[in-house]
Each structure stands twice: as structure tokens, then as C-alpha cells.
Amino acid sequence: MDLKVEQLSKRFGAFYALRDVSLEVPTGKIVLLIGPNGSGKSTLINCVSGVYKPDGGTVWLDGIDLEKKKPHEILRLGMGRSFQIPSPFKALTVAENLLVCGQNHPGEGLFTSMLEKRWRRREDELIRKMLGILRAVDLQDKADTLAGELSGGQLKLLEIGRLLMLDAKLMLLDEPIGGVNPVLAHKILSQIQNIRDDFKVGFLTVEHRLDIILRYVDYVYALSQGKMIFQGPPNEVVNSKEVYDVYLGGHGS
Amino acid sequence: MVEIGLAFNLLLEGIVFFGIYVIFTLSLNFQYGYTGIFNLGLYLPILAGALVVGYLPGRLAMMIYGVKGLDYVTDNSSIMVLLKGRLQNDPLTSIGILIVTLIVAFTVCWLLGYVTGYPALKLPADYMALFMLCLAESLRIIGMQTMEIAGGPFGITTLNPFWWLGSLAYFGLMALIIGFTAMICLVYYVICRSPFGRLMKSIRENGLTAECVGKDVASIKRKVMALSFGVLGIGGVMHGLNLGVVIAYGYTRVDFSYWPWLMLVVGGSGNNLGVFLGTLALVLMRQIMINGKPIFQPFLPFDMLWLEPLLLAIMLMVTLVLRPQGIVPEKPSHVKAPNSEGGNLQSQKQPA
């Protein structure tokens, strides 16, 4: 599954958050999107995932035009996303947070939910999958904890866990390691690489922490003030004058 | 002996009243406690159900027995006498009419819930609540003004589907209402315990995230509204049957929206046990007021009934200030691990 963004524009009133931005996420590649605060990265993710309606340009997912598609339709097509500020379902347990991400569940139909026989098998399937994912992200002790009681780092892991449940073929990650200690960050990023290698899943990830993430990605795009100012392999980013100028005093790499 | 009989009657009335209001509050809990749909116009489907039971059964019976030449509304009392005479000896027709009425009420209210969901869910939550209130009040105006539906301002009497039981007719009705209450409790319990329950809660917690994990939030909310409206419609039918009359005027926002809301808030939203307790508490209060009326009324220059909303206001105020989460706060539900794996989950499943 590949993603193609062509000449995307988004404005809020008279202010252009994005202007004619184009990028591509080929199948099974990890693509990084960087840029200083306010450059439009989150806006881009929101436009691509159907949360915002773009004012210009097109988004293609495996050749399908995503115009007018609502977020849940986009997920059904195979593209999922995480949130910069973790948004768990606070009144649900960690286990339920994952289970609710299961797709095609007869238990989630209004009438079929009344007949346990119809959904028990799928539910058990999902529970098994959920337990595996909890082990993978090291949250197995927190299965019955309310998501509202997790720490910041644990919430990030939960976000990753939810994405794993979604069976998405392409994932948009908005600062997956933001505010997370380096050990955990590397763990999360290795996970992401494993998913890419094992399942050919593509990623478009927004991140600031170049020192940690550069070694995990296949390609880099850089935004500044709504415009694309650089694209290339990770080793070229470090030497790019445009990126350096824009990041004045930003990151010590 | 008379006192015991009176007390027994009051107890029965209280139980029936409790049952009917449990139907209302469980439906409200389904909408708001679980899914976060803030609806202040709860009496829209309740009134619709009552109007159906005011309109339909009598006319059906007239059609079946070939009664002609009389206007159902203006000649209502004579028609009722006629119909009672026939239905007393015809259990099959009585029950048949009842079943048809229930199906029609459920379907009409189901559609009502589904259709109003379209504009209503486009509004922000607080405005949606008011929008539903306005729709409900509008139906009340229609009911009060339109003679043909249920007697307009004068109301209309309803058929008792158990006249064929003779003197036990009221017990038959009671059994029906309690039976339906139990059935509805079961239905809601089963749904809330299923994956649909956590789906509803996820929408309540964060609609956008739910949308992004593939749930068609608007559609699910409409389904929730449709089902709960259908059930509320049945509650309305039960209420109309129990009272023996349908007067649209009596279906006020206070008695059929604010009351259930108060029961929900006092009991604790998001869980059905809380709903039971809250409903019980307020039903007890009302029964006390009704019993106390003959004693205190002579001392008051106005109808004592008006003290009820004042009491409600005070109760609501106290609850909001002292214990906003209600008597029974929501408890997390636990997932049962499948039998083939021990898992690290507690294997005890707690009802929501």
C-alpha cells in the first residue's frame, strides 16, 4: 500500500498552513517528516487522515482518491494514524482500548451483539491478538488498568499497540517518541522497523528527535512554513543547508 | 383490612411506576451514560408511544368489530363501552391489538430516533440536547392541539388489553409491564456487556479517535438513538395503558425528561445498577409525596404537586454539589481471557 500526496494546500482563514506540498510513501518504507514547530506537519497528517478537508491538491492511497472520505472510511481502506497527544479511551482498560480497535467484529453490530455465539469466536481471536501485542509493547501487567491511569510513556506504547491491532497497511505516526526516554524510544522504533520488515507496512512519521530517529528511516521530507524545502535519504538531511537554516539552534545532533 | 388493601394497591402502583421509569432511565443511560449522547428531550419517543396507544388500538378494534358511524374522539366514551363489551370475551383480539400496537410504536419511534439523528448529531453536544428538547416540546404541542390523534387537550381513554381477565385486568397489565421491564433490562444488559458496550464507551470518551480506528461514529450513534427511542416508545405505551388515559398535556419535560435525568445523575451514570438505585430513590420520594398529599394539602393554598419540582431542584443541586458522580460511580469492566489461554487478565468478568 502506498501513499501519494500531490500539491496539498490547507488554509485557516487567510493563513496558509500548507502550500502545494507533495510527498510519497512507497509500500513498506518508513518516511520521516521533519520541520520546526508550526511548519504544518500535524496539519498534513490531519489532512491525509481525513480529519481536515484540504483546500487544494489530492491524496492518493493505493491509487484511490481520498477526497471527501471520512477518517473511519480511510482506516477501512488500510491507513491508520496515531496522535501527537495520546488519546486513549480513558474509561476503558488497556485491554479494551486495544480490543475496540479490532475490525469486522460481529460483536459491534447492534443486533448481533445480543447473540454471544455470533461474536465469541472473533472476540477470542482479538483477545489472543491483543495479549500478544501487550507482550510486544511490554504492557501485559497493565491489561486491566484504566487507560486514564497510565503514565506518558505507557500511553505512547498504547498508541503503538492500537496501531498494531488495526491491521493497517500504512500508518501515520505523529511524534511516536515524543517525551519518551531514549531506551524506550529505541524500543518503539525497532518495533516499527519489525512491522515494516515482517508485514511490508509503510510509515509516514513526524518527529523532532533527529538524533534518535534518523537511523531507522528510509527517506526524509522537510517542511518549513507550509512548504516542502527538502527531500532525500537520511544521510543527506544532515548536510542540507536549507534544513540547517530552518532549524537554527533547534537540534543538537 | 381496608388499609392493607390500600397499602397493597399503593405498593403495586409503586412497583409498576418503578418498572416504567426503569425503562426510561435505562434508555437514557444507553444514550448518555454509555454513548455520551446528551438528550434533554427524552419525552419525544415516550409521548410518541403514548400517542400511538391513544390512537391505534381503539380504531383497530372499531375496524375489527365493524363499528361505524361514530367519531372515535368525540364519541369516545360510548365507543369504549361498546368495545369493552366485545373485548371482554375476546382475549385473542385483545392480545392481537396489543401486539400490533407495540410493534407500531416501536417501529415509529425507532424511525424517529434514526431520522432525528441526522440533523441532531451535526450540532455540538449541548445544542443537540436543547434541539431534542425543542422537538419533544413540539410533539407535545401537536398532541395537545390535534383532536384527531389523542383527543387534543381533552385526552382520550385507552383500551385495557386484559379486560377479558375480568377483575384481574389490572394484574394482567401489571404482569405485562413488569415482564417488559425485565425483558428490556435483559436486552440492555446483554448489549452493554458485549463488544458493542465498549464501542459505545469509546465513542463517548473520544469520538474522533473512535472515528480514526475505523468506527462510523455518526451511524453508530444513530443506531443507539434508534434502539433507545424504540424502547422509550414501548415505555410510553406502557405508561398510557397503565394510566388508562392519554393526555398529551401531561407529558411534560419535568416528568418525562428531568425526572429520568435526575434519576441518572443521583444513581450514577454509565452503569445500570446506579440507574436502578436512582430510579428507586426518586420513585420512593414520589410515593411518599402522593401518600402525604391528603395529610398536608389542606394547609397549602396551592396544589402540593408543585412542591415536587422544587424538591427535585433541591435534590439535583445537592447531588451536583456534593456527589456529582452519583451513588454508584462507573466501574471498569474486565475482559475474560479465552479458555484456551490463561492469559494475564483476571478471569472474573464484572458486569458494567
Place this chain on the structure above:
Amino acid sequence: MIIPSAVILSMVISSFLLSLLAMGFTLQYITMSVPNLAYGTMAFFSAYITVTVVVLGYSPYVAVPFAFVLGSIASFLLYKFIAFLRDRGMPVIGLMLSTLVFDLAIYALMNIYAELIPHYLHAYIGAFNLMESDFEIAGIPGILIVSAATTSMLVLLFQLILTKTKFGIAMRAVMESHSLAIVHGVNTELVLSVSWFFVGGIAGISGSLYPIWFYVDPWAGATMFISIFAACVVGGLRSIYGSLLGGFLIAVSQNLISFTLASVFGPALWAYSSIWSILIAALVVLKMPEGISGFITSRK
């Protein structure tokens, strides 16, 4: 189609009163982010003051200052209650339920009062209309002049205050962002208390003027609430001037539709007036969820 003067008068008078009421409701909503459920009851409680005054033999307009006082006190108390709960971290839905407390209390008190009037003043009050106690100038009903003057003056005053006074600027800051206003040193408590005080008073005045032309019964508050709400929705939820426009639109269309239907189906159709307003609001919401003002802003 020739529209009788009585209908035109109804349209105009209700436009003035409804837009005033709608503006007040929106102002309360913008300042506290809580729609005031008790608003209809609060406004129309004053109708009973008017009728009391008339029963006692005075001109109905004598009720206006009393209506202002009662309405403003009720509104001020409600503000204090909401602010108290909000400061304890209650979410918006809880705050809305708190307005319900006032709706219930005023509803009860109003009905109790309505029963006391016959008891103590020996006059029966069910549905009443005080048209006959109104004055006339050159054939023009006094209520038309008073409602038009009141609304125009208050709107102008409001605009002046908002743009030319320090208080008005503070109020705009609070409406824009409560927390930001606090940071900028605005005494938000004072601004909100005063705003709600006056909105309540004005709502009381509107309610007290209403029975001078229209029929009022104990349900007038609930019935009018439908039209007030519809006016706010049509105008735009967060726009005060939108509500002004919405009030006029709803009042006019409500009356026109009722008149048209009544001409065809008979005068009984007038009783269904408020229903048209909510239907119009529902249709508007389907196409323009942000109301007319939102539609205009998005086009810029």
C-alpha cells in the same frame, strides 16, 4: 396575498421581542459556554408580574421595572451557581444540569404563584392576554412602540458599550477566551456577573411585555424557548448579531407560515406556530451547521 394588519403587527412585535431574547441567550452561552435551560422560564415568569399589575388596576408597563429586578436577580444567582460548580471542575454537561435546577425551581414557583393569584386577588388566570390594557397612539398599539423602542435602544446601547467602553472591551475579551482574559488582568468575575445580571433583567422585560399582545399560559416559557433556540441556531451559535437576525427571520417566517396554513386549514393552525421554527432550524442545520453567521464567515 393580503396580510391583515393584526398578523403584520404580530410579526413585527414578536420579531423585536424574540431577537432581544435570542441575543440574551446567545450572550449567556458565549460567556459561560453553557446554554441556559432556564432561560425561557426566567423570561416568562415576568408575564405573571404583568398580569398581577393589571389585575391590581395599573398599566401593564408598570411591571417592567419589577420584571427587570426579578429577572436580573435570578440570572445573577444562576451565574453564581454555575461559576461555583465550574470552579470545582464540573464538565459542561454538569453545568447544563445546574441550569436545570433553576428551570425546575422557577417553573414550580411560577405555577404556585399562578395558583395564589386567584386565591388572594380573586381573579382567575389561565391563559391571558392583556391587549386591552394597552395604550394607543394614533391607532398604533403601545406595545409596538415600546417593543421596537426597547429593542432598538438596547441593541444600540449594547453596540456602544461593546466598542466604546472599557467594560465592553473586557466583555469581548471574556467572550473570546475566558482564560486569556484572566491572564490579561480582566476582572472576569465582575464582567460575567454584570453581564448575566443585565441579560436576565432584559429577558425579564421581554417576558413581561409579551402578554401585552400575545396569549400567555403557564407553558409560554417552554413554547417560546423553542423559538428562541431556533433563532439562535439559525443565526449562528456563537454570534450575538446572528441571533438578532435569527430572531427576526424566525418570527417573520413562523407567522407567515402560520398565517398561510391558517388561511387554508383554519385558524386552529396558529397553535402550531413554534413547530415551524424548529423545523426551519433543523433544515438550516443540515445545510449550514454553523448558522447564517458561520456561513458568512466561512465565505470570506
